[in-house]
Amino acid sequence: MTSSTTAHTQLLHSLFEAALDVAQPHRCVPRHMPCPVKGKTIVIGAGKASAAMAQAFEQNWTGGEVSGLVVTRYGYAVPCQHIDIVEAAHPVPDANGLTAAQDILQRVAHLTEADQVVVLISGGGSALLPLPYDEISLSDKQTINSALLKSGANIIEMNTVRRHLSQIKGGRLAAACFPAKVTTLLISDVPGDDLSSIASGPTVADHTTCLDALAVIDKYQIDISKAVRQKLEQSAYESIKPNDPRIKNTVTKLIATPQMALEAAAKRAKELGIHSMILGDSIEGEAKEVGKVMAGIARQVRTFGQPIKPPCLLLSGGETTVTIKGDGVGGRNVEFLLSLAIELQGQPGISAIACDTDGVDGGSEIAGAMITEHSLDDAISKGINASDYLANNDAHSFFEKIGQSVITGPTLTNVNDFRAIFIDSLPE
Numbered sequence: 001m002t003s004s005t006t007a008h009t010q011l012l013h014s015l016f017e018a019a020l021d022v023a024q025p026h027r028c029v030p031r032h033m034p035c036p037v038k039g040k041t042i043v044i045g046a047g048k049a050s051a052a053m054a055q056a057f058e059q060n061w062t063g064g065e066v067s068g069l070v071v072t073r074y075g076y077a078v079p080c081q082h083i084d085i086v087e088a089a090h091p092v093p094d095a096n097g098l099t100a101a102q103d104i105l106q107r108v109a110h111l112t113e114a115d116q117v118v119v120l121i122s123g124g125g126s127a128l129l130p131l132p133y134d135e136i137s138l139s140d141k142q143t144i145n146s147a148l149l150k151s152g153a154n155i156i157e158m159n160t161v162r163r164h165l166s167q168i169k170g171g172r173l174a175a176a177c178f179p180a181k182v183t184t185l186l187i188s189d190v191p192g193d194d195l196s197s198i199a200s201g202p203t204v205a206d207h208t209t210c211l212d213a214l215a216v217i218d219k220y221q222i223d224i225s226k227a228v229r230q231k232l233e234q235s236a237y238e239s240i241k242p243n244d245p246r247i248k249n250t251v252t253k254l255i256a257t258p259q260m261a262l263e264a265a266a267k268r269a270k271e272l273g274i275h276s277m278i279l280g281d282s283i284e285g286e287a288k289e290v291g292k293v294m295a296g297i298a299r300q301v302r303t304f305g306q307p308i309k310p311p312c313l314l315l316s317g318g319e320t321t322v323t324i325k326g327d328g329v330g331g332r333n334v335e336f337l338l339s340l341a342i343e344l345q346g347q348p349g350i351s352a353i354a355c356d357t358d359g360v361d362g363g364s365e366i367a368g369a370m371i372t373e374h375s376l377d378d379a380i381s382k383g384i385n386a387s388d389y390l391a392n393n394d395a396h397s398f399f400e401k402i403g404q405s406v407i408t409g410p411t412l413t414n415v416n417d418f419r420a421i422f423i424d425s426l427p428e
Helices: 005-021 049-060 093-106 138-151 154-162 172-177 197-202 210-219 225-235 258-271 287-304 332-344 375-381 386-393 395-401
Strands: 042-045 067-073 084-088 117-124 182-185 250-256 275-283 314-318 352-357 368-371 417-423
Touching: 005 258, 005 352, 005 368, 005 417, 042 049, 042 093, 042 182, 049 067, 049 084, 049 117, 049 210, 067 093, 093 172, 093 197, 117 172, 154 197, 154 210, 154 386, 172 182, 182 197, 182 395, 258 275, 258 314, 258 417, 287 314, 287 332, 287 417, 332 352, 332 368, 332 375, 332 386, 332 417, 368 395, 386 395
Parallel strands: 042 067, 042 117, 067 084, 117 182, 182 250, 275 314
Antiparallel strands: 314 417, 352 368, 352 417
């Protein structure tokens, strides 16, 4: 690896760190603390960042006694003094999550108008708060979740289904808190920051219907029982709608978003004297197809200096999808990156990073990976065929074998995917 290549990888790592830093709960929670009330303050929540959010809340709360419970992913717990932290499974729910969801509903029952509930929500909350209807067992819920994850459905579609099979999502948690005041602090991990899709919107009104959920189920041929299908057809699982009086006392605040992360990376790049262009914070589609498109843009920049002249950075976020057909564990960031590398074919002066900001990409405990102009040559020297790994949805193995995985461990936040492509100027 040349010294210039090393400098490029260091730059890309620095940008990713800037994106993570701006979304850390200890930075964004204190700016949005609710006011104290006469009654009780109860803190509840779910998501990969929820424990760190609860800790930040405790450290900055001056309104008297506080209690509560939040549920986070295994390995993402941090210590709190007054708020209980429960760990559960993600992306496929387990019994710990089910018990936590039941406990949360019990804690917010029988509140008064003098009380308030502070809800700390971040990405991953859908799987971490499973509370299906009686006709749906936890095993059924796990099977449906797994099928959705493999189907190629986007996050909006998946959460439309989850909202309508749950007793706690789709505004139902806010309704359970009534008549207490509800303040929800959200760290967004969904394209367009759609409030009803972040952790399937437990405290916000839902505009979708049971029939919308059934349409997604049929589109991707998800197997459900006759009893559940009948309930959906009869709209028996309908979510909370905007005119429901039980959510009139709710306030929702977005405290960290994918766009904020991209802007933080662009600011870091500017400080280093490098121009950048944000292509979008909500890019969707099959990961490998998005990789091809981004390769085309990068070539246009390299060849014609359009739409920005090198040296420069192309930044983007969002949530692509992977339809798993091979034996690999998927991972939308690594699949995007491997497709990008194959399309670029080692074009000089182009490096890239793609990582999930929660530290977990697909079914692997790896945030993502990086490529340089030498990545494909490195693979060939080891007898590795990049196209075979892409076809097998096994990009994680590809990057592990060439030593270009990015491993962060739990990041304690989640603002979706971060992608940066650095295009250097060619020597005269």
